[in-house]
Amino acid sequence: MKIDYSKLDVMVLTYNRAKSLSVMLESLCNQTANGFHIIVLNNASTDNTLNVIKRFQKEYPDRDIQVITHKKNLGNLGNFEKSQELAKNKYTAVFHDDDAIHPEYIETAMKLLTKHPKAILCTGQVHFLYNIDSRNWEILDKHYFLYPAEMGAYLQMHIARMNFQTAIYQTAAYKKLRFKREEYGKLHDIAFLMEMSMLGSTILIPGICARAGTSPMQDSSRLGSGPFPEEIYKLIRRIDELIEDEPYAKPCLWNFAYYLYTWADLSRHETWKEFVDRMRDTIFTNKEILCFSKKYDMDSINEKMAIHSQQLCANEGLYHAFDGSDRSGLEET
Secondary structure, eight states: OOOOOOEEEEEESSSSSSHHHHHHHHHHHTOSOSEEEEEEOOOOEEEEEHHHHHHHHHHHSEEEEEEEEOSSSSSSEEEEHHHHHOOOEEEEEETTTTTEEEETHHHHHHHHHHHHHTOOOEEEEEEESSSOSOOOOOOOOOEEEOGGGGGHHHHHHHHHEEEEEEEGEEEHHHOOOOHHHHHHHHHHHHHHHHTTTTSSSEEEEEEEEEEEEOOOOSGGGGGGGGGOOOHHHHHHHHHHHTTSSSSSSSHHHHHHHHHHHHHTGGGGTHHHHHHHHHHBTTTBOOOHHHTTHHHHHHHHHHHHHHHHHHHHHTTTTTTEBBTTOOTTOOOBO
């Protein structure tokens, strides 16, 4: 399978993270794929970010590493919006400056996107770590899910969600949607990928395709900046709109709502009962709330959902495997 990697622009969004940026650039320069373009969107950094980029340009002259420095700091969301504005190639990857990409990921993702030309997005699973590096990766397992557009958002709830840190988009689709931080706060990426999955078929690689850097100093780790109850409520309501006709939509959504409630430590703002009352009638009926609130009933539903997800993968052709004896060939078994 011949792949034209020159059709891919990899945009790395950065601000004052010179040290972690070097790990990301190292991971990109050591990819098994060759010929794609690397564009660093420098959000007016005041550290030695430009020196790091120059070092990699010198050490890897065969890699097309470019940098665009904004005249002022556009903010995190502004840099994402800038990546949409600047995206012009057929495919656009948008990666974070504090992550590292598996050396086989771009090759694998581009081969899958070429194999499925109607697919508008490919992502892979992510491992969150402190103090990441780009060494000692395991061989990437060549299995993947192919979600059809009409079920994309639902399957993200029912089987596995897409990951923002590894997103490679068809550029035409990427430029269609808007990031809505004013609606969903720090969870705007979840809504973005849910809505994206309704525009066309999407690919998810369940193997670890990236290491995502995390730190107590990151905004994403600070509860003081959210997400807040109203933001999570709006996100759950939006997902409900996208998946409401599917058979296990409501219990999937209930599980996800409880997960977000605990993950965001919303008990600081309101009790679980108060949060459920937010969702009463607009998202869940009284009957559904009564049923899902009983552990015995919910355990039984979760068992049925697990069986149903396995049946979906088998009957709908969602799960695909490749011959691992030829890592570069991606021959389907």
